[in-house]
Amino acid sequence: MARAARDPEERIRERNMRLIIKAGIEIFARKGFDGTRIAEIAEASGLPKANVYYYFSSKEEIYTAIIAHLLASWDDALKYISPEREPAEAFKLYIKAKLEYTRKNMAESRLFASEIIQGARFLSRKDREHIRQVTDTHVAVVEGWIAAGKMLPVDPRHLFIMLWASTQFYSDFEPVAVDALKKPRLKADDYEKAAATITETILRGILRQP
Amino acid sequence: MARAARDPEERIRERNMRLIIKAGIEIFARKGFDGTRIAEIAEASGLPKANVYYYFSSKEEIYTAIIAHLLASWDDALKYISPEREPAEAFKLYIKAKLEYTRKNMAESRLFASEIIQGARFLSRKDREHIRQVTDTHVAVVEGWIAAGKMLPVDPRHLFIMLWASTQFYSDFEPVAVDALKKPRLKADDYEKAAATITETILRGILRQP
DNA sequence: TTGAAAGTTGACACTTTGGTCAGCTTTTGT
DNA sequence: ACAAAAGCTGACCAAAGTGTCAACTTTCAA
Structure with missing residues (x-):
């Protein structure tokens, strides 16, 4: 044979x-x-x-x-949002992981953004159901933190959108990010500064004050 | 004749x-x-x-x-970021205006996002210079507020990116927003809830605590 | 070594695309 | 009323697009 x-x-x-x-x-x-x-x-x-x-x-x-390959490697950054962690730590790690991922996989990230902007024509029901389910899981974790008094009562779904949007921006809309930051191009430390600013602002925005 | x-x-x-x-x-x-x-x-x-x-x-x-027509009507939402205003008021109005604009001009908003994702091939140097200049102006306002002790020392450029990203998301990436919020489609009150969450979180994140 | 499966590819068929044009109709100042 | 400008459009290209195919070469288990 x-x-x-x-x-x-x-x-x-x-x-x-x-x-x-x-x-x-x-x-x-x-x-x-x-x-x-x-x-x-x-x-x-x-x-x-x-x-x-x-x-x-x-x-x-x-x-x-x-798209399939991309969605498979997508959930990874969200693994940090787990109930055993303290919210401060969890969000910090999440933001960092998300920014690193989009930075190292710019094209993938943009392709996905492009697909969504163009109406998500090739995302199957199953794909979208998956997204919904993953979101639900993490929303539940945040709700747990809120119920435990570890976080202020912020709408978890809108919070995740803020995080997703802010972290995607640097790669997806790089030409605008470049102009807004007045840099010729974005380098590792720009992403670090982004992570720091997003983390600090969001954490102050959602945690109880000490 | x-x-x-x-x-x-x-x-x-x-x-x-x-x-x-x-x-x-x-x-x-x-x-x-x-x-x-x-x-x-x-x-x-x-x-x-x-x-x-x-x-x-x-x-x-x-x-x-x-693109030209779009850029012309673009600066409007930013008018709220002016030195006479208090930051809390200014950001609140800005977020509201930006969300309202993108909601009522979804297609324009997406077209612009699409153009950027695809590399900003048709944004002229002048267009990009304009964006840079408008950003600079508003960065200066925020720096003034920080110097006056009205705000915590947050990097204004990254802050504007957070705001821009968070407000664009609902229109540009509507299919994902819809899934994340578990709604069949986004309505006016979803945008209002978004405005509230973004405003509250960001304001707590950037203002001195009372 | 061998032969069948896997891999390769130039050339082709057919469709869609951006853009043109010649000649038509409508509008309008006088 | 009328002529010139403005507006309109079916029919047409050349170029570019997707997808096919028959014939060729390479690979490898037996």
């Missing part, structure tokens, strides 16, 4: 799919779904267009593969 | 250009620049495609006309 050996067999396939996905992330992020041309993805990944179609049968298939 | 009478002459031109711009805002917002088809704008504005080209000589011209 001609089945290639497990390891090397998967290697070519995986390598090329990874190249395509990687190029796709960059270009979908910059151009959105409708604006992206398969030929451009092909060029950026160094493969002929027909080869791209050998692995993915349509533009939509590439796009949804990216 | 065949020059039409000022008033009615301008009326047709203006009406049609307005129709095109209006349709353009919706579609550019949903599809981004590259993803938008002139034929779609034509259809949405109820005019034949050739008629669209009678008023605008290219896709880019429609797009930049929209």
Whole structure:
């Protein structure tokens, strides 16, 4: 039988799919779904267009593969919001993790933002249900903290939106962030300063005063 | 001479250009620049495609006309950040105005977000210089408040980013906001609740405690 | 070594796109 | 009333787009 050996067999396939996905992330992020041309993805990944179609049968298939991969690695930053932690510590870690993630995965972050702005056309019901459920879990944790008197009674859903929005901004809207901060480009310490400002302001805003 | 009478002459031109711009805002917002088809704008504005080209000589011209119009009406919400006001009052009004504006001009807001995410390709140097300058002015106001001991020493640039990000989110990323808030769609009182939460949290975060 | 599966790709078919244009109708100052 | 300017539009391109395919090369278990 001609089945290639497990390891090397998967290697070519995986390598090329990874190249395509990687190029796709960059270009979908910059151009959105409708604006992206398969030929451009092909060029950026160094493969002929027909080869791209050998692995993915349509533009939509590439796009949804990216979205799926992205959502899978998405929940990670939220793991810090857990009931065992003190809110101050939890939010601090969350903000830091979120900013680091978006900084190191700018294209992914923008692609997701783009998808949402364009109406979340390719987020499945299941995807959205998942988002809702993850939010619910963390809302419950915050409600627990409020009930325990560890936090002021702030609406947890709006609070999460504030955090999400503030942390996404630096990567998603980098050109504006750059202008607002008067920097030629954002570097690690700009993200650290952002984390500090967001953390300090939000914590003072939600914790009982000492 | 065949020059039409000022008033009615301008009326047709203006009406049609307005129709095109209006349709353009919706579609550019949903599809981004590259993803938008002139034929779609034509259809949405109820005019034949050739008629669209009678008023605008290219896709880019429609797009930049929209951006220009948008930036012009952009500064308004920031007028509340002025040195005569007390910070508490100023930020409260600013947050309210910004949320109201984005709610009532969702498509514009998304179009701008889309433009930024896609790299701000059509923002001119002048546009960006303008943004920088407006920011500087308001940063100076905040610095004045800090120097006067009316506010805690919060980095004003990061603070403005927090405010901008938090207020934009509800319109730009509505599908996620809807899921996070567990509402079928956002209504006026969701925006009011958002304004209240953002205002309360931020104010506690930046004002000296009484 | 071999042959079947996996991978590769230039060339092609078909559709959609941005943009043009020639000739039409409507409007309007005189 | 009328001519010139303004407005309108179906039909048309060239270019660019998505997706297909048949024929080729590479890989690898037996």
